[in-house]
């Protein structure tokens with residue numbers, strides 16, 4: 001019997017873009033520079049607590065592999081998911097006041113560490129809620145992201161919460177506030193599946209950074 005990391009088989013009857021792929025869970029790590037083997041492109045999901053990072057991963061997977069709860073601050077380490085050609089890194093969220101101070105500091109250090117020190121990153125997916133303007137902490141992370149030079153894509157989450165007629169204007173507004181061109185701002189909904197196919201396509205096209 002092998003004692004490798006757990007492997008989740010393809011999901012049954014799902015339209016989720018990664019449903020047909022087996023997904024390996026190499027583990028949860030408290031260290032921003034943990035080395036993942038084999039080498040594959042890596043994409044980290046960042047965004048404030050409760051924005052929908054873990055939900056978006058589960059919606060892409062068609063399986064509930066990332067922990068989601070009504071209690072913000074649920075994700076506390078780097079949770080790594082390995083697809084056949086790509087790693088997706090679920091990170092703790094920033095900006096949640098009810099997480100104890102010491103935990104918050106640890107989360108913050110981890111997220112900053114990933115943005116500043118993780119040489120193996122191929123891309124960052126930055127998540128923002130369609131209903132809220134970017135907070136001061138969002139802007140701060142946007143600056144770290146820009147300074148990192150890592151290719152970034154913005155996923156606007158919970159698009160289902162805004163009536164369809166208001167979407168276009170809101171997306172234009174958000175892309176201006178964030179300083180990202182509109183083609184790098186993808187509306188998504190983990191509830192309805194909107195935007196997931198487009199997002200998956202972009203993620204699969206990423207290549208590893210040259211070392």
Ligand SMILES: Nc1nc2c(ncn2[C@@H]2O[C@H](COP(=O)(O)OP(=O)(O)OP(=O)(O)O)[C@@H](O)[C@H]2O)c(=O)[nH]1
Nearest residue numbers: 049050051052053054055073074075093158189190
């Ligand atoms: N309506 C709607 N609700 C969503 C969507 N995505 C996430 N949610 C809800 O938002 C809440 C937070 O989702 P999570 O996926 O746990 O958020 P997170 O960013 O991983 O949070 P942390 O781990 O605390 O950083 C949950 O109650 C989800 O059900 C969405 O697309 N639409």
Ligand SMILES: [Mg+2]
Nearest residue numbers: 053054074075
């Ligand atoms: Mg989470």
